[in-house]
Amino acid sequence: NAGVTQTPKFRVLKTGQSMTLLCAQDMNHEYMYWYRQDPGMGLRLIHYSVGEGTTAKGEVPDGYNVSRLKKQNFLLGLESAAPSQTSVYFCASIPRATGYNEQFFGPGTRLTVL
Amino acid sequence: GQQLNQSPQSMFIQEGEDVSMNCTSSSIFNTWLWYKQDPGEGPVLLIALYKAGELTSNGRLTAQFGITRKDSFLNISASIPSDVGIYFCAGQRNSGGSNYKLTFGKGTLLTVNP
Secondary structure (H helix, E strand, C coil): CCCEEEECCEEEECCCCCEEEEEEECCCCCEEEEEEEECCCEEEEEEEEEECCEEEECCCCCCCEEECCCCCEEEEEECCCCHHHCEEEEEEEECCCCCCCCCEECCCEEEEEC | CCCEEEECCEEEEECCCCEEEEEEECCCCCEEEEEEECCCCCCEEEEEECCCCCEEEECCEEEEECCCCCEEEEEECCCCHHHCEEEEEEEECCCHHHCCCCEECCCEEEEEEC
C-alpha cells in the first residue's frame, strides 16, 4: 500500500511549456485534491474531484486543468507554464466526504518555471 | 474566500519548552485538523477534532476545538528536536458545496534549539 504518490518529484520548465503532474492513490479513495504551496501562503486548493469523471475548481484554478479518468489517478496540467506557477504542488485524497475529511497527502512535486 | 488566521508565524524555542499555537476564523467550522510538514515532505495529520469543546491528545500533542467553533489551538509539551517543522491548522465547513474542502492556515514554523 503506497498511499498517495506523485510524479515527478522535481521539474524545471521554460515559460510557455506544458506538462502534466500525476497523482496516484491505491487506497480506493473517492475524493482527490490538488494544492499549491508557496512561502508564507500555506496550502491553496487548485482543483478537486469528488469521483471518477468529475472535477471542480478550487481557490486558485486559473492556468491549470485537471482530469480524473480513473478513480486512482488525478492529473494536473499546465498548458502554458508561467513563472508565477513556480511552486510546490501537493496532491491529497480522502475516502469519502462524510465529515471525517482527514486528507492524506503525497510527497509533493517541486516545479520551477524559468 | 474563507480565511484562517494562524499564529504565531514562527517560533524559536529551546528543547524541553512547551509550545502553543492557534488558529482563528471569522466563520464557523465543524472540523478542525492539525497537520505537520517536515522539510521536503507532504503534510501529515496530527490530530482531528470534530466536536466543539473537544480536547484531544496524541502523545505530547494536545489540541482543542473552540466552543465558538471559530478557533482551535495546538500545544506541544516538552519539545524535542524532531518537532521542528511547519504546523498547519485546517478547517472544514459542512455546508453546500464546501463540504469536501479544507481551508488551511498559513502555518507556524517551529524551530527547536537542542
